[in-house]
Amino acid sequence: MSLDITLVWAGIIGFGVIMYVLMDGFDLGLGILYPFAPDETSRDVMMNSVAPVWDGNETWLVLGGAGLLGAFPLVYSVFLPALYIGVFLMLAGLIFRGISFEFRFKSKKNRHWWNRAFCWGSVVATFAQGAVVGAYIQGFPVEDRVFVGGPFDWLTPFSVLTGLGLMAGYALLGATWLILKSDGYVQDWAYRITPRLLLAVLGIFAIVSLWTPLVSVDVRERWLNQLHVIWVLPILAMACAAALYRAVKRREQGRPFLMTLGLFVFTYLGMIASKWPVIVPPDYTIWDAASAPASQMFLLVGTVLVIPIVLAYTAWSYWVFRGKVKADDGYH
Numbered sequence: 001m002s003l004d005i006t007l008v009w010a011g012i013i014g015f016g017v018i019m020y021v022l023m024d025g026f027d028l029g030l031g032i033l034y035p036f037a038p039d040e041t042s043r044d045v046m047m048n049s050v051a052p053v054w055d056g057n058e059t060w061l062v063l064g065g066a067g068l069l070g071a072f073p074l075v076y077s078v079f080l081p082a083l084y085i086g087v088f089l090m091l092a093g094l095i096f097r098g099i100s101f102e103f104r105f106k107s108k109k110n111r112h113w114w115n116r117a118f119c120w121g122s123v124v125a126t127f128a129q130g131a132v133v134g135a136y137i138q139g140f141p142v143e144d145r146v147f148v149g150g151p152f153d154w155l156t157p158f159s160v161l162t163g164l165g166l167m168a169g170y171a172l173l174g175a176t177w178l179i180l181k182s183d184g185y186v187q188d189w190a191y192r193i194t195p196r197l198l199l200a201v202l203g204i205f206a207i208v209s210l211w212t213p214l215v216s217v218d219v220r221e222r223w224l225n226q227l228h229v230i231w232v233l234p235i236l237a238m239a240c241a242a243a244l245y246r247a248v249k250r251r252e253q254g255r256p257f258l259m260t261l262g263l264f265v266f267t268y269l270g271m272i273a274s275k276w277p278v279i280v281p282p283d284y285t286i287w288d289a290a291s292a293p294a295s296q297m298f299l300l301v302g303t304v305l306v307i308p309i310v311l312a313y314t315a316w317s318y319w320v321f322r323g324k325v326k327a328d329d330g331y332h
Contacts, residue, residue: 005297006290009071010279012303013064018268020060022173022261023314027054029174031097031122032167034115036193042186043115046174049181049325051101053317058094059310063303070299074145074289078280081147082140083154086132093125123167130166134159137271138215139281158208158215165204169264172197176244176257181325187253194248194256202241205267209234212274218282219274233270237263 027050037043068075080087096117104114135154140147175197178190213220222230244259277285290296 016064023057026173026177029170034119072289090128093121096121127163130163131159134162168200237266
């Protein structure tokens with residue numbers, strides 16, 4: 001049986017993207033929640049809970065970006081002109097967020113500025129990611145494999161809503177992560193805000209679901225023709241949301257975070273199923289966008305070796321820094 005290497009690469013890119021969303025989502029979510037924290041001590045706990053692992057989480061962003069460039073060059077040639085401003089905002093936000101990790105612990109008089117950098121960097125990066133997803137769902141004006149739209153075509157009412165939705169989703173991830181990693185009044189605060197964030201996520205999810213068939217014809221056709229496959233995924237996502245709500249009411253500590261991860265995974269799979277096998281909407285499939293098989297195979301050899309190493313050191317770092325975090329546990 002011959003191996004379709006393009007399908008293999010689509011799986012690798014898809015895996016890298018969801019790993020980035022899950023791994024970096026909760027520390028971006030903590031940044032979004034930062035202004036609403038009870039006090040400066042609780043902010044110390046929030047940052048200390050992710051300080052040892054946040055930079056490793058972004059490894060998956062590098063993997064996804066580099067993999068797209070090598071395996072699906074058409075994606076780069078269309079997406080970058082279409083989403084240049086959105087991608088720039090995302091990277092700028094991540095830079096400010098990263099700088100704040102290093103300088104907040106050392107600053108005395110100007111710590112409030114680094115708090116703002118951590119917050120606004122997280123907000124901008126998250127909103128840009130969500131808006132880019134919304135633009136992807138809508139599709140791009142493409143002629144002869146070239147983007148022919150304007151620089152702000154990606155910014156529409158629909159993409160603004162998906163940007164706000166991802167902010168709510170990451171904030172929910174951050175709150176449930178804080179339940180897992182904190183105790184005392186910080187954990188109590190995380191328990192209180194989690195149901196409100198879940199309600200916001202479900203509300204935006206419902207609006208986006210109703211709006212999506214109106215902005216994307218191909219998604220509407222798939223939803224109508226593949227009910228038995230696609231609609232299983234949102235049902236599973238709702239089951240995770242219900243389990244999350246029950247776990248918070250019972251004041252469980254690990255299950256809320258796991259159920260939030262499940263909510264993201266099934267929503268992500270639903271988006272992929274709604275577009276599959278299109279990778280450059282509205283018309284170009286993964287096979288249309290793929291590089292030469294020899295190029296894909298050359299890159300695959302290194303990638304297959306690297307991914308287990310990344311998974312191993314990620315698991316090891318989370319194991320080393322397991323347990324509850326205190327305000328004076330700064331990794332510096």
